[in-house]
Amino acid sequence: MNAPRITDSRTNFFIFPESPFDFERSAGIHGRFEKSLPDVYENGVYKRVLHLAENPVLVLVTSKGTTEKPRLGVEIHPHLIAQDVKALRRLLDTMFAASFDFDKFYSFAKKDRLMRIVSRKLRGLRPVSPPTIFEALVIAITEQQISLNAAIAIRSRLVEKYGDTVEFEGRSFYAFPIPSVLAKAKVNRMMALGLSRNKALYINELSKKVASKELDLEGLRKMDDETAIAELTKIKGVGAWTAEYTLIRGMGRVNSLPADDLGIQHAISQAYCTGQRISSNEVRRVLNKFSPFSGIAAFYLMYYLFWIPERAT
DNA sequence: AGCCAGGTTTAAT
């Protein structure tokens, strides 16, 4: 598995991710919502603020290649010193270069008639990840039980209130709030953004543990799926769905399957069953043939069924 | 207006 190569020329450089990579489709997910801070995707450019050596830096990413020969142009504001370029490489690796072998997944997908069509149609689609597991976990908590639209609206307000900003071309761009800030936030203030009391408490307590280093979320990357899920579910407010969702969407764990997910249950049922609501066990049974890619298979199927209006062949 | 939406915890049986 080759790590993406990054060529450095001060504030602008290229990344060469593994192929195939459809940047527009993958990063473009963020552009489907009116506002899904801290992520902004407009006119083919992905924009967000990342922390490098604790400093907020605006990063602009755009495709300069193709799905088969991916090449991403990266632009930074303000300038970076050399050691920050290294840190940025790590973050962009995490976010865009989910290091797994797409060809292997696609060859698994051929075993199934529908999945063959889906994977051909969506070739190069990756689940883009947040830069940190902390962010992925907070995202998952905000999305518990309520609709995606509601969660994204609430999360955007959380980011506007607590995230660091970089001004650029007369606009504010945001970083996801860092743990120490959310650790100090008042639960009542967080609730005013639309979080339930419990979710505000969960996020606040989680942030305190991460900020104090009592909890090392990034250390989860070294663990296998099962162990990471066991660790995550020790955290208050984190059940099976939240842990599994964090792995697939935030850690590139393509076999992690949040089988309790209503959207996945709906998608699997429509594609392989009667369309009626099905159980998590049914979901696992149906997707088992795509193991060790069951999570990414579910992601592809959901995207295909619910996110492509112009679906035809 | 009312119900459901990419669940989890606590408190009951």
Place this chain on the structure above:
DNA sequence: ATTAAACATGGC
């Protein structure tokens, strides 16, 4: 070991 209630907002 299983079941019920409470929870917050946005969309239809």
